[in-house]
Amino acid sequence: MTETLDTAPLLPWLQPHWAWLQQSRAVGRIPPALLIQGPHGLGKTGLARRWAQALLCRADTTVSPCGSCPACRLFAADTHPDYTRVEPAEAGKAIGIESIRQLIHKLSLKPQYGGYRVVVIEPAHELNINAANALLKTLEEPSPKTLMVLISSAPHQLPITLLSRCQKLPILRPDRDTALAWLASQSLKQEPTVLLDMARGSPLTALALDGTDQLARRDQTIQGLLAVRAGDKDPLQLASQWEKDFSATTLEWIMAWINQLVRLKQGLGHTDTGLATDIPGGSAALQSLSITDLFACWDLLLNTRNRMAHNLNITLLLEELLIRWSQTGRSHNR
Numbered sequence: 207m208t209e210t211l212d213t214a215p216l217l218p219w220l221q222p223h224w225a226w227l228q229q230s231r232a233v234g235r236i237p238p239a240l241l242i243q244g245p246h247g248l249g250k251t252g253l254a255r256r257w258a259q260a261l262l263c264r265a266d267t268t269v270s271p272c273g274s275c276p277a278c279r280l281f282a283a284d285t286h287p288d289y290t291r292v293e294p295a296e297a298g299k300a301i302g303i304e305s306i307r308q309l310i311h312k313l314s315l316k317p318q319y320g321g322y323r324v325v326v327i328e329p330a331h332e333l334n335i336n337a338a339n340a341l342l343k344t345l346e347e348p349s350p351k352t353l354m355v356l357i358s359s360a361p362h363q364l365p366i367t368l369l370s371r372c373q374k375l376p377i378l379r380p381d382r383d384t385a386l387a388w389l390a391s392q393s394l395k396q397e398p399t400v401l402l403d404m405a406r407g408s409p410l411t412a413l414a415l416d417g418t419d420q421l422a423r424r425d426q427t428i429q430g431l432l433a434v435r436a437g438d439k440d441p442l443q444l445a446s447q448w449e450k451d452f453s454a455t456t457l458e459w460i461m462a463w464i465n466q467l468v469r470l471k472q473g474l475g476h477t478d479t480g481l482a483t484d485i486p487g488g489s490a491a492l493q494s495l496s497i498t499d500l501f502a503c504w505d506l507l508l509n510t511r512n513r514m515a516h517n518l519n520i521t522l523l524l525e526e527l528l529i530r531w532s533q534t535g536r537s538h539n540r
């Protein structure tokens with residue numbers, strides 16, 4: 207991905223993080239190993255790139271990368287020799303020992319420009335155990351002016367030995383007003399509040415969802431559930447409709463919706479973690495289900511998710527899920 211950082215403004219919710227990084231530089235305490243951690247869709251990758259570019263930039267500034275010096279131009283073209291990005295060969299695969307061996311070899315040579323060398327490893331939790339151990343040795347004996355930036359949305363999956371070597375820079379979801387103000391400047395085709403809910407409060411995810419059919423598909427999924435509750439649709443019929451396209455994402459939508467219903471039932475109101483309440487019929491579902499029913503549904507969904515991960519027969523799973531969904535709360539009065 208090529209970026210021209212001189213024209214891309216810093217995302218507003220990352221300003222404190224950026225200020226912290228600049229401060230570390232101003233006082234001469236740049237962390238040799240930095241872990242940028244936080245949920246997807248908040249701009250961790252962009253922040254790491256901006257930081258790397260600022261460190262490599264040859265202009266006489268410590269504020270932001272200039273975007274026009276030779277180093278910035280090489281960086282923008284992804285050809286800066288002192289910048290290395292380590293990632294899985296294929297998305298979703300592990301980062302193996304060979305990638306780290308290559309990195310160690312590269313770092314054993316002199317930097318080309320005599321300044322900093324920056325290594326970004328993303329997603330760091332995809333390092334396999336051998337790769338993590340090899341990297342640990344490098345972190346324990348850091349070469350001067352070599353800076354490691356690890357990025358992870360699942361830092362708990364990193365070995366504790368590695369974690370303890372890193373200065374952490376946690377990024378939290380921005381508050382709703384900040385996120386919506388930023389989305390308002392992005393000329394969205396769809397309703398920002400609904401997209402943000404669907405993105406669980408992550409603005410960049412909301413932006414990526416805009417203009418896709420994800421929202422319509424999410425609503426269709428919930429409509430199907432409501433139709434089963436209302437007795438307008440047979441659970442087995444819905445299971446056979448769903449089986450072809452049902453994915454972990456579909457299950458996430460349902461879980462987020464149930465989560466939202468739980469919050470509303472408890473009088474907690476709206477939350478960034480749930481879905482919008484604008485789905486027709488949602489309030490009927492809310493009335494027909496007690497809090498106990500909703501928790502039972504939640505357990506059912508968790509169980510379905512675990513079993514999906516083990517590639518069990520999806521048709522059977524969906525049939526069981528939808529039959530139990532149609533029956534939940536039917537045996538007692540409220």
Ligand SMILES: [Zn+2]
Pocket residue numbers: 263264265271272273274275276277278
């Ligand atoms: Zn520059």
